[in-house]
Amino acid sequence: MIDKQHITDRFIKYITIDTESDPNNPAFPSTEKQWDLAKVLAEELKQIGMQEVDLDKNCYIMATLPSNLDYEVPTIGFIAHIDTSPDFTGANVKPKIIKNYQGNDIILNKEKNIVLSPDYFEDLLQYKGQTLITTDGTTLLGADDKAGVTEIVSAMEYLIQHPEIKHGKIRICFTPDEEVGKGAHLFNVEKFGSEWAYTMDGSQIGELEYENFNAASAKVTVTGKIVHPGYAKGKMINSMLIANEYVASLPTEETPENTEGYEGFFHLHDIQGNVEQTILEYIIRDHDLDLFEKRKKLMQRIADDFNEEFNQELIHIDIKNQYFNMKEKITPVMHIIDIAEEVMLENNIKPLIKPIRGGTDGSQLSYKGLPCPNIFAGGHNFHGRFEYVPVESMLKATEVIVGIAEKIANKYA
Numbered sequence: 001m002i003d004k005q006h007i008t009d010r011f012i013k014y015i016t017i018d019t020e021s022d023p024n025n026p027a028f029p030s031t032e033k034q035w036d037l038a039k040v041l042a043e044e045l046k047q048i049g050m051q052e053v054d055l056d057k058n059c060y061i062m063a064t065l066p067s068n069l070d071y072e073v074p075t076i077g078f079i080a081h082i083d084t085s086p087d088f089t090g091a092n093v094k095p096k097i098i099k100n101y102q103g104n105d106i107i108l109n110k111e112k113n114i115v116l117s118p119d120y121f122e123d124l125l126q127y128k129g130q131t132l133i134t135t136d137g138t139t140l141l142g143a144d145d146k147a148g149v150t151e152i153v154s155a156m157e158y159l160i161q162h163p164e165i166k167h168g169k170i171r172i173c174f175t176p177d178e179e180v181g182k183g184a185h186l187f188n189v190e191k192f193g194s195e196w197a198y199t200m201d202g203s204q205i206g207e208l209e210y211e212n213f214n215a216a217s218a219k220v221t222v223t224g225k226i227v228h229p230g231y232a233k234g235k236m237i238n239s240m241l242i243a244n245e246y247v248a249s250l251p252t253e254e255t256p257e258n259t260e261g262y263e264g265f266f267h268l269h270d271i272q273g274n275v276e277q278t279i280l281e282y283i284i285r286d287h288d289l290d291l292f293e294k295r296k297k298l299m300q301r302i303a304d305d306f307n308e309e310f311n312q313e314l315i316h317i318d319i320k321n322q323y324f325n326m327k328e329k330i331t332p333v334m335h336i337i338d339i340a341e342e343v344m345l346e347n348n349i350k351p352l353i354k355p356i357r358g359g360t361d362g363s364q365l366s367y368k369g370l371p372c373p374n375i376f377a378g379g380h381n382f383h384g385r386f387e388y389v390p391v392e393s394m395l396k397a398t399e400v401i402v403g404i405a406e407k408i409a410n411k412y413a
Helices: 004-015 034-048 122-127 143-161 239-249 289-310 327-333 335-346 361-367 391-411
Strands: 051-055 061-065 076-081 096-098 106-109 114-116 132-134 170-175 196-202 207-209 214-223 265-273 277-286 315-323 374-376 388-390
Touching (some): 004 034, 034 051, 034 143, 034 170, 061 143, 076 143, 106 132, 143 170, 143 388, 143 391, 196 335, 196 391, 207 335, 239 265, 239 289, 277 289, 327 335, 327 361, 374 391
Parallel strands (some): 076 170, 076 196, 196 374
Antiparallel strands (some): 051 061, 106 114, 132 388, 265 277
16 A cells, blocks of 8 residues: 555645746746746656656756556546646645544644634534644645645555556646646646546546636726816726626625636626726636536626717727637546546545536647546645545545556456
8 A cells, every 4th residue: 555654745845935926927937936846746746757857948847757567558647737826825834644533623833823623614523533734834745736736646656666557658747827727728638648547636536527617817907087076076987996886786696705616707806906906806707618608698788888878989809818628528428437437436435526616738738639537636725724634534635546556447348
């Protein structure tokens, strides 16, 4: 079996390297510090015995585990991303290790009274008796997606050390800038050379996902007129008040905090403004393509109504599609889901097949010709101070990778 301490040490090594990406930098990768982990990984892959290790000019790391079979099977791939979210700092991560967790409150930071409690985060109760890795309350952890990176490296190392486990050719890739939506942009599918792949980027143990949101961003620019407030009657147009009316005109219950499952939403995630100009930054999400298109049209229609009322273009909207639901690309090759599900069941893991309320590199890669569903990496509460991962979940994810490789070898024997 895979050593628990070994996988813990590897994960901690990765998360203590800051790789936060930057949504405002068009460079690739968006932050130079992503190279720090990329170089470590490239060297480590060589040390464990991987072949064709390549770190390219865009910070993608690809490597090969050659087949040990005397017959042909499909080449498969495993993918994870090395960057962490800009939503919360990933600098100076100081992980805490909670052994034999008993369902109690975990004090992350006594000084600042930051507590990880099962009263609020009920999922913690699934992991009684297990070893949890948490933050110290001042940073995110980076299990998204350094848990996935850890699992892929550990699975490859295990297969190399156990040649009696039969497997076909396996390709792996670690991508930059997934958290800012660019992880698949410069991914060379032809070079990767895999028939299909799995991203190890899901959350709790058992997650197996092949549906994700259709996604767009919307920048709403409201233009006002500044006039001395003492002489403003009939002249001033306060862009902040118009923006407030615009926000209130969207369905108030169709927000992230009020939706679940297949329900879509409008998410206002940033506001900057003064009297003369206010900018609203939205993301638009829906699993259903028709409803997704209707959401975009609604945002434009509300703006048009305001502009008509004021007889001038007060509101301008710039909507950009980000990615689409990969279900369309996975449904014709559902055997790749069946294989992962069978392996989970064989490892006493209950498969949780459900839609992703977000997106992964896999959604874009599926549209680039590489069908790529998503498998759990084990972490919870991503992108914030309450992030944690059970070590046992990382071990199980590693076993699933090994199991998929072995299953494919047996199926095509």
